[in-house]
Amino acid sequence: xxxxxxxxxxxxxxxxxxxxxxxxxxxxxxxxxxxxxxxxxxxxxxxxxxxxxxxxxxxxxxxxxxxxxxxxxxxxxxxxxxxxxxxxxxxxxxxxxxxxxxxxxxxxxxxxxxxxxxxxxxxxxxxxxxxxxxxxxxxxxxxxxxxxxxxxxxxxxxxxxxxxxxxxxxxxxxxxxxxxxxxxxxxxx
Amino acid sequence: xxxxxxxxxxxxxxxxxxxxxxxxxxxxxxxxxxxxxxxxxxxxxxxxxxxxxxxxxxxxxxxxxxxxxxxxxxxxxxxxxxxxxxxxxxxxxxxxxxxxxxxxxxxxxxxxxxxxxxxxxxxxxxxxxxxxxxxxxxxxxxxxxxxxxxxxxxxxxxxxxxxxxxxxxxxxxxxxxxxxxxxxxxxxx
Numbered sequence: 001x002x003x004x005x006x007x008x009x010x011x012x013x014x015x016x017x018x019x020x021x022x023x024x025x026x027x028x029x030x031x032x033x034x035x036x037x038x039x040x041x042x043x044x045x046x047x048x049x050x051x052x053x054x055x056x057x058x059x060x061x062x063x064x065x066x067x068x069x070x071x072x073x074x075x076x077x078x079x080x081x082x083x084x085x086x087x088x089x090x091x092x093x094x095x096x097x098x099x100x101x102x103x104x105x106x107x108x109x110x111x112x113x114x115x116x117x118x119x120x121x122x123x124x125x126x127x128x129x130x131x132x133x134x135x136x137x138x139x140x141x142x143x144x145x146x147x148x149x150x151x152x153x154x155x156x157x158x159x160x161x162x163x164x165x166x167x168x169x170x171x172x173x174x175x176x177x178x179x180x181x182x183x184x185x186x187x188x189x
Numbered sequence: 190x191x192x193x194x195x196x197x198x199x200x201x202x203x204x205x206x207x208x209x210x211x212x213x214x215x216x217x218x219x220x221x222x223x224x225x226x227x228x229x230x231x232x233x234x235x236x237x238x239x240x241x242x243x244x245x246x247x248x249x250x251x252x253x254x255x256x257x258x259x260x261x262x263x264x265x266x267x268x269x270x271x272x273x274x275x276x277x278x279x280x281x282x283x284x285x286x287x288x289x290x291x292x293x294x295x296x297x298x299x300x301x302x303x304x305x306x307x308x309x310x311x312x313x314x315x316x317x318x319x320x321x322x323x324x325x326x327x328x329x330x331x332x333x334x335x336x337x338x339x340x341x342x343x344x345x346x347x348x349x350x351x352x353x354x355x356x357x358x359x360x361x362x363x364x365x366x367x368x369x370x371x372x373x374x375x376x377x378x
Contacts, residue, residue: 025229035232039254040214043224065228065255159348 003059005144006067009134010052010084011076013042016131019157020074021053023135024145027153028057032146037062050079057144072142074134075101076116085109095137095177097130112141114176120169129169136173140181147174192248194333195256198323199241199273200265202231205320208346209263210242212324213334216342217246221335226251239268246333261331263323264290265305274298284326284366286319301330303365309358318358325362329370336363 009020018040029036037056043049054067069089074096075081081101085094088109096104098113114137120129132154139150154170155163198209207229218225226245232238243256258278263285264270270290274283283298286305293300303326309318321343328339343359344352 025231029231033232036230038229040227041225041251041254042214042218043222043250061232062230065230 002071002144005057005072005142006070006089007055007057007072007074007138007142008052008067008070008084009054009074009076009138010050010080011074012080013049013051015076016128017051017074017076018042018053020131020135020138021055023153023157024055024138024150026157027139027149028055028145031149031152034058034144035060035062037065039065039067050077050083052080052084071144072138074138076130076134078102081105093141095134095141097134112137112177112180114173114180116173116176119172119176123168123172124165126165129165132166132169133173133176136170136175137177138173139170140174140177191260191333194246194261194331195259195278196244196246196261196263196327196331197241197256197259197273198243198263198265198327199239199269200263201269202238202240204265205317206240206263206265207231207242209320209324209327210244212342212346213244213327213339215346216328216338217244217334220338220341223247223333224249224251226254228254228256239266239272241269241273260333261327263327265319265323267291270294282330284323284330286323301326301366301369303362303369305362305365308361308365312357312361313354315354318354321355321358322362322365325359325364326366327362328359329363329366 009017011017021038025036025038028034035058039054042051056062071089071092073085073094076097093110095112097116099115104111116133117130120133121127139145139147198206200206210227214225214227217223224247228243231240245251260278260281262274262283265286267290284301287302288304305322306319309322328334328336
């Protein structure tokens with residue numbers, strides 16, 4: 001497993017990309033005992049424009065707080081895919097919402113194509129759960145993360161009345177990713 | 190008012206410094222329409238060790254994502270004050286919890302000394318509200334922020350049952366800061 005791991009969650013304002021950063025940071029930092037640096041950036045156009053959160057996970061103190069070669073990029077919109085995947089690390093992976101991203105600009109990259117928002121709607125009835133579906137997929141595809149710790153962090157983040165729907169969304173995302181992994185090589189480490 | 194403004198909220202794990210960053214970012218970014226870059230860093234020792242969140246607020250896109258000369262530093266522990274105030278901007282201010290920070294290392298700085306945690310306990314009965322008291326003080330002392338937008342962001346961040354206590358805590362922090370300001374020069378811009 002890599003000692004220094006960089007992730008970027010990119011999408012459109014309102015898709016919950018900031019919250020994905022928080023939950024993943026919580027899982028890796030508090031539950032797994034890693035060093036964490038989480039960056040969120042947004043502006044007035046964030047509701048509707050491209051926005052992202054970025055996370056560095058390391059076994060040791062993080063000296064340089066900038067994501068420069070992400071190991072995992074999640075793109076929940078075409079614009080996010082166009083803007084945020086150019087600096088992917090060698091051997092890195094891109095996870096896309098296959099209904100929202102129709103073209104992946106970089107050739108020869110490892111792309112995991114999952115209908116994330118559609119799964120959310122099917123499982124919970126709500127598109128807003130797409131980020132929880134994505135968290136399940138990321139938990140499976142980024143081996144630096146522990147699936148159980150991620151699921152716990154999701155549960156703790158929301159009021160109890162949402163637990164059942166969120167667990168279903170998370171597990172559906174994880175299952176979709178597992179299916180792709182078993183069809184491809186092995187889990188990305 | 191400065192176009193580029195940097196803030197740092199430093200304390201001990203469990204004091205809610207990460208949440209302060211979230212709420213302030215929400216107020217400035219969503220409600221005020223500024224560009225926002227929020228950084229949170231923590232590690233396994235964060236429960237009990239020094240931890241911080243950092244926020245850059247700008248009228249334009251933020252090119253360099255690192256806080257280098259904070260205009261406002263909040264120090265909720267002696268260790269946070271020792272570690273996080275050395276790079277204060279010229280003309281910047283330090284806000285300390287006067288019961289928790291007994292010595293401010295830099296001389297000649299503008300220091301606002303408020304018994305933040307004690308006020309929280311007096312007003313809401315709970316020390317955990319200290320970060321909301323601090324948000325009220327910061328809203329007054331950092332002129333880049335709008336007090337009403339900050340209060341709204343606080344209210345929205347928590348379930349409705351906490352609204353009354355949080356508004357009281359926020360307003361008590363704002364009042365304590367106002368008192369210092371009226372005794373000192375004018376509001377920091």
